[in-house]
Amino acid sequence: MLKFQTSVRLSAVMPALILSALASTALHAAPLTVDSEKQKDLSITLYNQNLGLVRDVRSLPRINPGQTLYIRDVSHQIMSQTLQVENAGKILEQNLNNNLISVYALLNAYTGKTLQLARFNSVSGSETIIDSVLLSSDGNQALVEYQGRVETVPVNQQGWRFIFPSLPEGMQARPSLEIRSAGTPQSSDAVLTYLTSGLSWQMDYALVLNNKGDQLKLDGLATLINNTGVDFKNSKVLLMAGQVNQPPAPMLRQKTAMLMAESMADSGSPQAFQDYQLYKLPQRASLLNGQTKQVSLISSDTVAAEKSYHYAFQVYPTLDRQTYDQKPDIRISFINGQKEGLGFPLPAGTARVFSPDAEGLKHFIGSANIQNSSKGQKVNLPVGKAFDLTIKRQQTLFEKNYDSFLNGYELQLSNSSDQTKQIEITANFHQDWKVTESNQPYTRVNASQLRWTISLPAESSTQLKFKTELKSLQKKN
Structure with a gap:
């Protein structure tokens, strides 16, 4: 009697255990899908070289051991080999599913298989649907077989359409990360960090120079570009200034991710980081796919500046019979210093x-490139040629001696404006040299440069005459 009751009890318990095991297996097998609606925080760092670092925090439910997790709304240009996942259990496997739905992808997937071909008759208003085998497709024409015949069918042409039986396995509307995890004991906030192409930024400056040429107003706008195929909404945006080799070293990626997570001052001022400069926008911003956004990054209303005029030429041990009629360069210069009105990296x-x-109407007077400029560095901008200043240069002497060459030059400098202007003349040498004669005071800048600074009163002209001796280049046996 006791054995019978035990058997009855086991018989009653067994279905429950089986159902529980089946439920557990089903739960284990059922994948989880997490899209941008589960996003809790987002930070992006943009580099100058078509590179971005994304730190994406997603809210996840408890993950069963071995359960597959699909994370959607990630960059279409993600570098999957750089993906780092935290707080999602031990990652057993991760894949980037980038097999996206398109007419051409479906045609490729169904090559050699049966599908339906529909043709609409505009005269009768009826549509004919037949079963056929897709033999091949080049994107414009498809070859199909039906009723023992092989025919061509236009792709994406009005009146014709393909009917596919079902969506091929693994094909999806947008890229996703597929992660298989060892599981988590409870819900968590997973942190995804990855590098991606399609993000970049560049700097554009607008400088307003006053009439005297001794002060300017500087506005620096950062242009942010997103071509990743995904929107980055309400994100912390950081900008890395400097040349970074791709791909960055793992340690650099880890430190960058850590720095992005840290709290930074909202002033927008740059912070030195790993021999680069890191800027943070003072407020969150949305950078949508295909969008180019401009934000104010640097500004100063009063920067001490200098406008100067420069002319440089080469001195060679050759005879030159030409006469050169040229204009000197206009150069706008300023010191990137605090007392000059700046004092932070540009x-x-x-x-x-x-x-x-x-x-008071502003006019464009030229442009130039600013290189990465640290504090205290001088910035020189050659913006154009001076209209009212003219330099005529010709060679007046050329003699060859035993071990040297004698060169003579004459420069006619003219100023047709109503203001006094100062011109800096530089002669560049490519071998040993010395000045034998000059009617204007000069400075030996270095082993290859000779320089004169000449002041020209309004509506005046003057001459620069000089002679040099160039040593012959000795040939090595």
Whole structure:
């Protein structure tokens, strides 16, 4: 009697255990899908070289051991080999599913298989549907077989359409990360960190030079570009200034990710990081796919500046019978110092210079590239050629001696403006040299440069005459 009751009890318990095991297996097998609606935080770092670092925090439910997790709304250009996943259990396997739905992808998937071909008759208003085998497709024409015949069918042409029986396994509307985890004991906030192409930024400066040419107003705009195929909404945005080799070293990626997670001041001022400069926008921003956004990054209303005129030429041990009629370069210069009105790192970018006329209307007067400029560095911007200044240069002497060459030059400098202007003349040498004669005081800048600084009163002209001796280059046996 006791054995019978035990058997009855076991018989009653067994279905429950089986159902429980089946439920557990089903739960284990059922994949989880997490999209951008589960996003809790987002940070992106943009580099100058078509590179971005994304730190994406997603809210996850408890993950069963071996359960597959699909994470959607990631960059279409993600570098999957750089993906790092935290707080999602031990990662057993991770895949990037980038087999996206398109007409051409479906045609490739169904090559050699049966599908339906529909043709609409515009005269009768009826549509004919037949079963056929897709033999091949080149994107414009498809070869199909039906009723023992092989025929061509236009792809994406009005009146024809393909009917596919089902969506091929693994094909999806948007890229996703597929992760298989050892499981988590409870819900968590997973952190995804990865590098991606399609993100970049560049710097553009607008400089307004006053009439005297001794002060300018500087506005620096950062242009952010997103071509990743996904939107980055309400994100912390950081900008890395400097040349970074791709791909960055793992340690650099880890430190960058850590720095992105840290709290930074909202002033927008740059912070030194690993020999680069890191800027943080003072407020969160949304950078949508295909969008180009401009944000103010640097500004100063009063920067001490200098406008100068420069002319340089080469001195060779050759005879030159030509006469050169040229204009000197206009150069706008400023020191990136605190007392001069700046004093913080300037990212490389294009500087466009404007200046007001007598009525206060601003006019564009030239542009130049600013290289990455650290504090205390001098920035030189050659923005154009001086209209009212003219330099005529010709060679007046050429003699060859035993071990040297004698060269003579004459420069006619003219200023047709109503203001005194100063011109810096530089002669560049490519072998040993010395000055034997000069009618203007000069400075030996270094082993290859000779320089004169000449002041020209309004509506005046003057001459620069000099002679040099160039040593012959000794040939090695």
